[in-house]
Amino acid sequence: MSASSTATLLAIVDTRIDEPPPASPVEQFRRALPLAGSTLLVGGAVHMLWLFVQLYLKSQDVPTFWIGMVATLNATGMLAGGLLWGTVADHVQRRRLLAVLVVGLSLTIALLGFLPPTSIILGSAIIRSLLFAGSGAVTIAIISGSSTASQRGKNLSYISSARALGFAFGAIASGYLLEWLGFRCAFLIAAGLPLLALRFILQLPAENPIKRSRASNALSHALRSGLADLYIALALRQMAVFGAFGLLYIYMDSLGIPPSRMGIVSSLNMVTQVGALLAFGWLADRIGRRTVFMIGFGLSVLTPLQFVILPNLLGMALGYVTLGLGYSSLHVGATAHIGDRVGDDRQGQMMGLYESSRGLGGIAGPALAGAIIPLTDFHGMFLIMAGIAALGFLLMLVRGARGASKD
Numbered sequence: 001m002s003a004s005s006t007a008t009l010l011a012i013v014d015t016r017i018d019e020p021p022p023a024s025p026v027e028q029f030r031r032a033l034p035l036a037g038s039t040l041l042v043g044g045a046v047h048m049l050w051l052f053v054q055l056y057l058k059s060q061d062v063p064t065f066w067i068g069m070v071a072t073l074n075a076t077g078m079l080a081g082g083l084l085w086g087t088v089a090d091h092v093q094r095r096r097l098l099a100v101l102v103v104g105l106s107l108t109i110a111l112l113g114f115l116p117p118t119s120i121i122l123g124s125a126i127i128r129s130l131l132f133a134g135s136g137a138v139t140i141a142i143i144s145g146s147s148t149a150s151q152r153g154k155n156l157s158y159i160s161s162a163r164a165l166g167f168a169f170g171a172i173a174s175g176y177l178l179e180w181l182g183f184r185c186a187f188l189i190a191a192g193l194p195l196l197a198l199r200f201i202l203q204l205p206a207e208n209p210i211k212r213s214r215a216s217n218a219l220s221h222a223l224r225s226g227l228a229d230l231y232i233a234l235a236l237r238q239m240a241v242f243g244a245f246g247l248l249y250i251y252m253d254s255l256g257i258p259p260s261r262m263g264i265v266s267s268l269n270m271v272t273q274v275g276a277l278l279a280f281g282w283l284a285d286r287i288g289r290r291t292v293f294m295i296g297f298g299l300s301v302l303t304p305l306q307f308v309i310l311p312n313l314l315g316m317a318l319g320y321v322t323l324g325l326g327y328s329s330l331h332v333g334a335t336a337h338i339g340d341r342v343g344d345d346r347q348g349q350m351m352g353l354y355e356s357s358r359g360l361g362g363i364a365g366p367a368l369a370g371a372i373i374p375l376t377d378f379h380g381m382f383l384i385m386a387g388i389a390a391l392g393f394l395l396m397l398v399r400g401a402r403g404a405s406k407d
Contacts, residue, residue, distance in 0.1 A: 031146050032155045034204055035139050036162035038197035042102060043166025045109060045193035046132050048174040052190065053112070053121060056183050062118050070125050071246070072363060077129025079359030085134025086352015089141050094348065095204045098138045102194045102201060105131040110191035113184050136163075137355045141347040142204075144339035150285055153292075153336040157281020160331055164273035164324075171267060227341055227350065229399040230293075230334060231357040236392035237300045237330065238361025240385040241323065243369035244304040248316070251378045257313055265316050272324025280332045289337035296330025297393040299323075304382040304389070311379075 057067045089097055108128045112121065139159055147155045177186045252262050284292045299322050306319045335354065342350045365385075372381045 031204060032143055032158045034200040035143060036158045038098075038102065038200040039136075039139055039159050040162040040166040040169070041193045041197040041200075042105065042132070042135060043163040044170035044173070045105070045166075045190045046128070047167040047170030048177070048186070048190045049109065049112075049128075051171070051174040052178060052183065052186055053125070055178065056112075056115070057118065057121060059183075060118065066118060066122065069122060071366065073122060073126040074129040075242075075359050075362035077126040077359075078133040078362060079356050081130035081133030082137045082352040082355025082359060083349070084130070084352065086137035086141060086348040086350070086355070088134075089138045089348030089352070090346060094138050094142050094145075095201060098135060098142070099198055099201050101131050101135045101138065102198050105135065106191050106194035106198075109194070110188060112187040113191065115184060115187075133355050133359065134352075137352040138348060140335055141351045144335065144351065145347040147339065149340055152339050153281045153284030153289070153332055155281075156335050156339070157277045157284075157332050160281070160328070160335075161274050161277040164270050164277060164328075168267060168270035168274065171270065227338060229395055230337070231353060233297065233392035233395045234330075234334065234354065235357045235361040235364075236395070237297060237389055238358045239365040239368065240304065240361075240389035240392070241300060241327075242362045242365030243388070244307070244365075244382055244385040245323070246366035246369055247373070247378075247381075248307075248319075251307070252316055254378070255311060255313075257316065261313060262316075265313065265320055268317055268320040269324045269327075272321050273328050276325050276328035277332055280329045281336075284333050284336045289333045289340065291333075292329050293333030293337060294393075294396060296326045296328070296333060297389070297396055299326030299329065300389040301386055301393055302326075304386040307382045308379050 053070055054067055057070070085097070085101065105128060108124050108131065111124055116124075140156060143155050143159055144152060174186070177189060181189070249262055252265075257265075280292050280295075303319050303322045303326060306315050306322060309315065310318065335351065338350050338354060339347065369381050369385065372384055376384075
């Protein structure tokens with residue numbers, strides 16, 4: 001056999017030549033830094049709207065049922081948007097797709113500046129959530145796909161911490177903006193933040209070409225990659241947390257806690273996340289993904305129990321701090337674990353399924369909690385939510401015993 005024919009045969013057999021080389025630590029950081037900046041601005045804009053939309057609808061004498069429906073529509077958009085846009089991200093340039101999603105998000109927020117009727121507010125809520133869930137899935141797909149295993153947890157923690165900081169910034173700034181400027185200008189300022197984020201996205205370096213594999217159903221791929229149990233456990237955890245916290249302001253009001261202290265206490269969640277995400281990202285690269293996300297599942301069981309054990313301001317504060325720690329460890333550990341298990345051509349789809357599993361729990365949790373309270377009371381609801389979170393913890397514990405979750 002001639003040398004040329006031998007080389008041709010090797011080229012056909014050795015498919016590794018089509019794989020892009022791993023990004024260097026410097027290249028990984030060059031992607032993480034601008035994406036952290038864009039995530040902070042987008043997160044700030046979206047979190048501002050929680051206050052703006054609720055108070056605007058209240059000012060229009062909209063019934064409480066429809067005001068609460070905004071949260072349900074947001075969770076529905078999260079359920080569909082993560083998987084939809086995550087799958088698309090595996091077949092197009094992710095940087096361009098992220099830019100389109102951010103611009104679309106800005107336009108849907110700007111629509112609110114016209115102070116539209118309730119039907120438009122509700123319709124835009126689900127579209128906005130679709131776009132926001134997609135931007136989150138695409139962002140972590142870019143970071144996870146371009147990160148080496150030794151750096152993945154840390155790089156993902158930059159994005160998650162920036163998102164938490166953006167949420168905290170949005171929560172703090174929203175009240176002041178609304179008092180100073182009114183609804184119209186407040187909505188328009190929120191719409192401008194994603195446009196500022198676009199500048200960071202355009203700074204991203206060009207992506208390496210991705211070798212696309214044959215398309216397959218996301219759920220079947222989750223089964224093949226050993227991730228199905230994790231997605232189910234994440235949905236259970238989200239159901240428990242959304243159920244426990246969905247009516248917590250009403251519970252705090254029944255305890256005589258004034259609204260001013262409610263706001264301060266609830267901010268402890270995001271404040272805790274800013275540092276905890278970075279710390280758990282560092283730990284995930286050193287002690288393993290499973291250890292880190294199992295801490296998150298365990299803390300999710302503890303969180304609702306604290307509201308039963310300490311039905312006072314201290315218990316509420318500890319609950320929000322525990323929530324921040326639990327989310328941080330679970331989010332960083334789980335996303336890094338998913339990134340380790342799938343190739344770059346599946347990062348978008350599997351990260352999108354991660355967002356969708358959380359959205360599913362977000363829809364079911366508040367509805368279940370609302371149905372439970374008339375039958376028992378708040379304490380009974382918190383205990384049931386702790387039990388649901390414990391199911392997620394036990395599922396992953398048993399899965400680990402089967403040896404299916406090696407990092």
